[in-house]
Amino acid sequence: MHPVNFDPTDTGHDPHDHDHDHQGGHRRRAVRIGIGGPVGSGKTALTAALCRALGDEIDLAVVTNDIYTTEDADFLRKAGVLAPERVEAVRTGCCPHTAIRDDITANLDAVELLEHRFPGLELVIVESGGDNLTAVFSRGLVDRQVFVVDVAGGDKVPRKGGPGVTTADLLVINKTDLAPLVGADLGVMAADAHRVRGGLPVVAQSLVATPDAPEVAAWVRAQLRTLATVR
Template sequence: MNAFRVGIAGPVGSGKTALVDALCKAMRQTFNIAVVTNDIYTQEDAQFLVRSQALERDRILGVETGGCPHTAIREDASMNLAAIEELEQRFLNLNLIFVESGGDNLAATFSPELVDLNVYVIDVAGGDKIPRKGGPGITKSDLLIINKIDLAPYVGADLGVMERDAQKMRGQKPFVFTNLKTQDGLGAIVDFIQSRAGLTLETDVTT
C-alpha cells in the first residue's frame, strides 16, 4: 500500500518548512513518515529539517527543481515521483509522505498524480489582502493555513478581514490560523491530516 502524500505549497517565507518540521515532530512517534523537499538550486530546506532533527537523515530527500519550481510539482512531477519511490523502497511501511514545494506564487498547485492532499500556506506578513487575491492555492487547496498570526499587530493586518475573505474565497473548504513558533493551530492541522488520510492506528515506525 502506497503512503498517503500531503503536498505543502505557498510563497517564499510563508512557513512551509517550519510547518513540515512541526508536523514531523508532532506525528513521528505514531506514524511512519518521510519528506521530499523542493528547492530551486540547493537543498536548503532538506538540510534545515535534518539539522532540526525533524526525522532521521535518510527519511528526508531534497529535490533541486531548477528555475521553475511549479513545473516540478505539476506539469512534470517526475523528479518528485522518483524521490517518493526511492523513499518507499527504503521504508516499506511508510504511511505518510510530506512533499514541500519550492516557494512560488498564488497560482502554484500540485498535480493530483503527485499528492493526495493539498495544503497551502500563506502568512500574515504579506498583508490582510492576500486571501482575497485568490488563486488556486487560496481557493482550491484542501486546507489553507494563514501563518504567523503573531505578526499581525506589527504589519497592520486585520485577522478578522483575513477570516472573512478566506471564508468568501473558499466557501466550505477549511482554513486554520497558526503561529508555528508557539504551535498555535498545529493540533487542528494534525487532526485534519489524520482524518483525511485515515491514519488512526498506532504504527510501527521502526522500518
C-alpha cells in the same frame, strides 16, 4: 545522500508506473500530502512541526523542493525532526511549480525511493519550493494539498484568490503572532478566506504559540483515516 535533480527535458516517464512493484503487481503506496505557498510563508517550519507532532505515531518521510540548493532538506535534517534518511531533496532547476504540477517525475522518483527504503511508510509530505498564488500540485503527485500564506504578506492575500488559495484542501494562515506588527486584520483575512474557498477548511496559526501545529496535525490525521477507507 544525493538530491534528485529535475530534468525538464525528460517527459517520457509514466507516473502510473510508481504505483506498481518491479514484478508488475499493484502495491499499496504511502499517502502523499503536498505543502505549497509563497516564499517565506512558513512551509518548512510547518513541515518540521508536523514531523515533530506525528513522527512518533505515523511512519512518515519528507520530500523537499528547492531550485538550486538542498537548503530546506538540510534544515529539516539539522533540526532532527526525522532521521536524515527520511528526508529527500529535489533540485528543480526551474520554477518550483514546474516540478510539482507540470512534470512531476523527479518528485515521484523521490517518493518512490522513500517507499522502497521504508516499506511500511504511511505518509510522505512533499514540500514545494516557494512560489506564487497560482502554484498547485498535480493530483498525480499528491492526494491532498495544503497552501500556506502568512500574515506578513498583508491581510489582502486571501481575497486575491488564485488556485492555491481557493482550491487547496486546506488553507493555512500562518504567523498570526505578527498581525499587530504589520497592521494585518486577522478577522478580515479569515472572513475573506472562507468566502473565496466555498466551505473548504481554513486554519489560522502561530507556530510561536503552538509549535506542534495541532490543528493542521489533526487535519492530517483525519485525511489519513479518510484515505485509508477508500484506497
